[in-house]
Amino acid sequence: MSQGDGTTPEGRFDLGDSRYLDGRGTPEERAAFRAGLEKDPARRARLEAHEEAMDLWRADVARDVDRIDPEAIAAEVLEQIQRPAARPPRLAIHRVWAAAAVVLIALGAVGTFLAQPPDPTETQADFRAIDESLIEAFVDAPETWLQEDGGRGS
Amino acid sequence: MPKARRRAAPDRALQDAWVVRLRARDAGALTEVIEAFTERLTAVVSGILRDKDAVEDVVQQAFIKAWYRIEGFKGGSSLYTWLYRVAVNAAKDYIKSRKRRPAVSLEDLVVPANTMPSRGAQALEGLATREARLRVRAAIDELPLRFRSVLALRELEGLSYQEIADVLDLSLGTVESRLFRARGRLRALMQRAEAQARMGRTTGESP
Numbered sequence: 001m002s003q004g005d006g007t008t009p010e011g012r013f014d015l016g017d018s019r020y021l022d023g024r025g026t027p028e029e030r031a032a033f034r035a036g037l038e039k040d041p042a043r044r045a046r047l048e049a050h051e052e053a054m055d056l057w058r059a060d061v062a063r064d065v066d067r068i069d070p071e072a073i074a075a076e077v078l079e080q081i082q083r084p085a086a087r088p089p090r091l092a093i094h095r096v097w098a099a100a101a102v103v104l105i106a107l108g109a110v111g112t113f114l115a116q117p118p119d120p121t122e123t124q125a126d127f128r129a130i131d132e133s134l135i136e137a138f139v140d141a142p143e144t145w146l147q148e149d150g151g152r153g154s
Numbered sequence: 155m156p157k158a159r160r161r162a163a164p165d166r167a168l169q170d171a172w173v174v175r176l177r178a179r180d181a182g183a184l185t186e187v188i189e190a191f192t193e194r195l196t197a198v199v200s201g202i203l204r205d206k207d208a209v210e211d212v213v214q215q216a217f218i219k220a221w222y223r224i225e226g227f228k229g230g231s232s233l234y235t236w237l238y239r240v241a242v243n244a245a246k247d248y249i250k251s252r253k254r255r256p257a258v259s260l261e262d263l264v265v266p267a268n269t270m271p272s273r274g275a276q277a278l279e280g281l282a283t284r285e286a287r288l289r290v291r292a293a294i295d296e297l298p299l300r301f302r303s304v305l306a307l308r309e310l311e312g313l314s315y316q317e318i319a320d321v322l323d324l325s326l327g328t329v330e331s332r333l334f335r336a337r338g339r340l341r342a343l344m345q346r347a348e349a350q351a352r353m354g355r356t357t358g359e360s361p
Binding site: 012013014015017018019021022024046049050052053054056057058059060061062064065068070071073074076077078080081082 | 181184185188189192193196197200201206209210213214217218221222283286287290291293294308309310315330333334337338340341344
């Protein structure tokens, strides 16, 4: 984002700056960028400030890297994965949910088996009543039929 | 030009052999992988996390997750970019679990001039460098996580755009855009911090 005189607004980082820092662009583009830096002190100062900040960040991070001991990390990690009950946290959570789901399904199945199904329209009750009347009729039937047969046969 | 530490990645054949051995649950391979990658993962995790005390734990968690999830490694990328991904995700998980962690603010790092010890120019320079380092750190910690991650991979580890895209599962254009925006935001934060530091010194020097 250059201004009319080829310089860039002071302080503002632009895409060209970022690409240059990352070594992007053709050799010609990079040469042109470097030539532009000579005429644009604000941009040069901006890039230098960024580099200084990154150097300080790297120094800060290097302190953490220096403190860490890969052998100690390895020992700790191996100890954790070799514990008999060791499971990755997410797998452990999945197991809990799976167990809970199995219990719920079992409870549902038992409940369904034990409970009487609802009969809001009383259809089942009507059928039961018909069944009972048929049974009664059947029980009474032989006598009647015998009587009727006997009457005819005699 | 960036002066990021660009450590040569282990040979691809060696990485592939580690994958095979890890899948066969070879703990010796895990030890070798930890020794080869601890420094790299520590640098990235340290760059992302504000909580320095958590860095070692998160790196450990990353290796443990890698051990259990190696079956999910498709092999489309190299083992080392996959390990970076696991580490970045472990750092993100840690941040999510500690969302309301207090951060060091830029204002806390302004040291008024009249509180500085005057023990010679060298001591003063050391203090100034430390102050500048902490100011940079605080500015980086104020960046959104998506910017901090991409900047850490680029500036601390020197990963290429393609490698960063693989690690963070982004397009190349998004990587370029995020780096640009991260640097722009960081520049603005640094300018604000420097202005506050100057104001603090001026206030400290006034009678």
